[in-house]
Amino acid sequence: MRLVFAGTPSAAVPTLHRLARDHDIVAVVTRPDAPLGRKKVLTPSPVAQAAVELGIPVIRAARLDEEATQRIAALRPELGVIVAYGGLVREPLLSAPDAGWINLHFSLLPQWRGAAPVQRALIAGDAQLGASVFQLVAELDAGAVFASRVVEVPAGATADIALEALAVDGAELTAEVVAGIAAGTARAIPQRGEPTFAPKLTLPDGLLDWSLPVAQVYARFRGVTPEPGAHTTIDGQRLKIIEAAPASDTEAIDPGAIVATKTAVLIGTATTPLAVTRVQPAGKGAMNATDWWRGQRGAEGVRAGS
Incomplete structure (x- = not known):
């Protein structure tokens, strides 16, 4: 088929490579180059870089406006495929390809419609994660589903x-x-069941609540790592938590209390502690949690979240 592919992050690259093996991808649509790193160097998106390597023309567009619509429609695609592009497809672009657009979404729809399905599923402690391919419609992630798969x-x-x-x-x-x-032969089935929603995460979503059981604290840590990042406060200063896991064979300590061992810094929850092994203090680089704690002179009695 003649395809137009729209995507931006690295999560979209495997689909681009896979479709390029079997189909004629006439253009790749992606977000404009973005400033990255301390020097804010303009850098192409992972999808743009992959498209260049594959020899596919790239359309950089911050949003799919009239100009982008005209450029895509002029290519006369039979189908549009979108994976985490980062913008909405509206009419008349929605109907420009002969077969419309399909969307790969990283959830078992109708669960977790929205921008952060994987993160929200992990935070919620879902037992299963999965992917769905559905027909794109005007309503957010609401189209009929061609196929889903538990991963x-x-x-x-x-x-x-x-x-x-x-x-x-x-x-x-x-x-x-x-x-x-x-x-x-493809057939799409309307979504069934009550939808849940997955709005984009913001920095406050990464704050860990030590009054909760360790399973819930760890679920949030998993869901917000690496972005926007799990964090707590120590004596009013933000501390990013990079690596952690529930402590094993350890007695409970008060929520927010901190106890150091040879290999980790234990922080108390409503049940058993979370073992923190790597952190990043404000304004500093990442370091082993035990090294950070040794540098906290006079910090005995200080609690996480204070």
Whole structure:
């Protein structure tokens, strides 16, 4: 098929590569180059870089406005495929390809419609993660679903690791759906059940609440790592928590209380402690949690969240 592909982050790259094996991708639409790093160097999106390597023309657009719509429509695509582009597809672009647009979404729809499905699912402690390919419609992530798949995610995976696994499986799922559309055999089924929603995470979403059981604290840590980042406050200063896991064979300590061991810094919750092994204090680089705690002279009695 003649495809237009829209996507921006690294999670969209496996699908782009997979579809390029079997189809004619006439253009890739992605967000404009963004300033990255301390020097704010303008850097192409991961999808833009992959498209250049594949020799596919790139359309950089912050939003799919009239100009972008005209450029895409002029290519006369048979199908549009979108994976985490970061912008809305509206009419008349929605109807420009002969078969419309399909969207790979990293959830088992109608669960977790929105911008942060993997992160919100992890925070909620969902037992299963998955991917769905659906027909794009004007309403957010509400179109009929061609196919869904439960994806095995490594135990304890943070959001970035979980998304890597979902991106690989989702690429194969999308390829199967596109093949079915090309053959005329694909059938989409309306979504059933009460939807849940996954709005974009912000910095306050990363604040850990030590009054909760360790399972809930750890679930939030997984969901907000690496972005926007799990954090607490120590004596009024923000401390980013980079690596952590529930402590094993450890007695309970008061919520927010801090106890150091040889290998970790234990922070109390409503049940058993969270073992923190790597942190990043405000204005400093990442370091081992035990090294950070040794540098906190006179910090005995200070509590997380204070």
